[in-house]
Amino acid sequence: xxxxxxxxxxxxxxxxxxxxxxxxxxxxxxxxxxxxxxxxxxxxxxxxxxxxxxxxxxxxxxxxxxxxxxxxxxxxxxxxxxxxxxxxxxxxxxxxxxxxxxxxxxxxxxxxxxxxxxxxxxxxxxxxxxxxxxxxxxxxxxxxxxxxxxxxxxxxxxxxxxxxxxxxxxxxxxxxxxxxxxxxxxxxxxxxxxxxxxxxxxxxxxxxxxxxxxxxxxxxxxxxxxxxxxxxxxxxxxxxxxxxxxxxxxxxxxxxxxxxxxxxxxxxxxxxxxxxxxxxxxxxxxxxxxxxxxxxxxxxxxxxxxxxxxxxxxxxxxxxxxxxx
Numbered sequence: 001x002x003x004x005x006x007x008x009x010x011x012x013x014x015x016x017x018x019x020x021x022x023x024x025x026x027x028x029x030x031x032x033x034x035x036x037x038x039x040x041x042x043x044x045x046x047x048x049x050x051x052x053x054x055x056x057x058x059x060x061x062x063x064x065x066x067x068x069x070x071x072x073x074x075x076x077x078x079x080x081x082x083x084x085x086x087x088x089x090x091x092x093x094x095x096x097x098x099x100x101x102x103x104x105x106x107x108x109x110x111x112x113x114x115x116x117x118x119x120x121x122x123x124x125x126x127x128x129x130x131x132x133x134x135x136x137x138x139x140x141x142x143x144x145x146x147x148x149x150x151x152x153x154x155x156x157x158x159x160x161x162x163x164x165x166x167x168x169x170x171x172x173x174x175x176x177x178x179x180x181x182x183x184x185x186x187x188x189x190x191x192x193x194x195x196x197x198x199x200x201x202x203x204x205x206x207x208x209x210x211x212x213x214x215x216x217x218x219x220x221x222x223x224x225x226x227x228x229x230x231x232x233x234x235x236x237x238x239x240x241x242x243x244x245x246x247x248x249x250x251x252x253x254x255x256x257x258x259x260x261x262x263x264x265x266x267x268x269x270x271x272x273x274x275x276x277x278x279x280x281x282x283x284x285x286x287x288x289x290x291x292x293x294x295x296x297x298x299x300x301x302x303x304x305x306x307x308x309x310x311x312x313x314x315x316x317x318x319x320x321x322x323x324x325x
Contacts, residue, residue, distance in 0.1 A: 027302065027307070027309050028070055028308075028310075029308060030072070030074070030311075031312060032061075032075055033052040034101055035077070036078075036097040038054050040052065042078075045205075047206060047280075049316075062109055069318055072113040073112060073114060074115040074310060075101065075114065075117065076122065077207075078206070079208075088122075089123070091149045092145065094152065098153075099155075100156075102156040103157050113159045114157055115158065115161075115162050116161055120145065124209075127210050128214075129219060146163060146174065147177040150174045163190055171190050172240060188241050190241035191245045192244040193229040193232055193233065195220060195222070195223050195247065196216050196217045196220035196222065197251065199251065199274030203273035226258065229246075229255050233259055242265055242266075243308070244263055244267060245269065246268070247272060248270060250271065250275050250301070253304040256306050260304070267305055268306065270310040270311075273312065279297065298313065
């Protein structure tokens with residue numbers, strides 16, 4: 001035989017030499033759950049190894065991550081049920097604890113990139129990403145609140161605001177609000193193709209943000225659709241998005257590849273809570289090797305075309321990859 005592809009797989013060094021996909025610590029954003037108070041490190045049963053952190057304990061964790069090469073973090077606040085209402089008004093309170101955390105982190109770790117979630121579900125008594133009234137999500141009224149929320153996040157230290165709500169027109173509204181208030185340098189990472197997925201359960205448990213009634217199918221995308229994602233991509237870029245996200249990642253690798261081919265801004269993929277938890281659960285049962293499965297899944301996301309990966313495995317990968325470029 002003249003052609004023997006196995007020749008190029010014969011040694012570890014040779015396999016590394018011709019590898020087409022290279023996963024780096026700098027590819028990652030670490031999603032971080034935060035909670036009000038002090039001396040709090042709250043375990044999340046649905047997400048083994050992941051915690052909710054109060055500011056005083058969070059800072060050392062982020063410094064450790066920075067030392068390992070992770071320089072970007074996305075923050076998701078846990079809100080007590082007693083502070084939630086139908087319009088998510090707490091998100092517009094300048095005294096909300098998340099804003100104190102952002103200000104402190106800008107001082108403590110100025111080299112880090114701070115990314116904030118723009119949505120109503122953590123703050124909503126209805127558990128929806130927009131205002132919920134008589135079984136309907138009110139799009140335009142929600143966008144007005146989301147734009148104000150994004151402005152407060154920028155004013156308190158966010159480098160990038162990340163609308164995850166999937167309301168129509170929110171990118172344009174946020175960009176206009178930021179620009180009119182002298183925050184032209186603040187980036188927008190749009191959750192452009194966020195699907196109505198079954199893989200968000202552990203995240204919702206971490207924030208107690210599941211819908212109290214109904215579902216999110218009128219605003220999150222139908223998993224059966226692919227061409228529709230291109231429409232969302234085009235609209236968000238036209239409205240001013242600086243980066244675009246596909247969420248979830250593993251069940252939507254074809255969408256990541258499509259975005260990479262069609263987008264002229266960085267493509268982000270969110271390796272979501274359910275995808276992380278499945279590996280953890282299978283490893284606990286002895287059904288697979290966790291480290292190998294982690295690397296295989298994360299590599300598949302990069303291979304599909306993601307420039308940036310949100311993953312709860314970010315810190316574990318960084319520790320494994322320590323000392324490498």
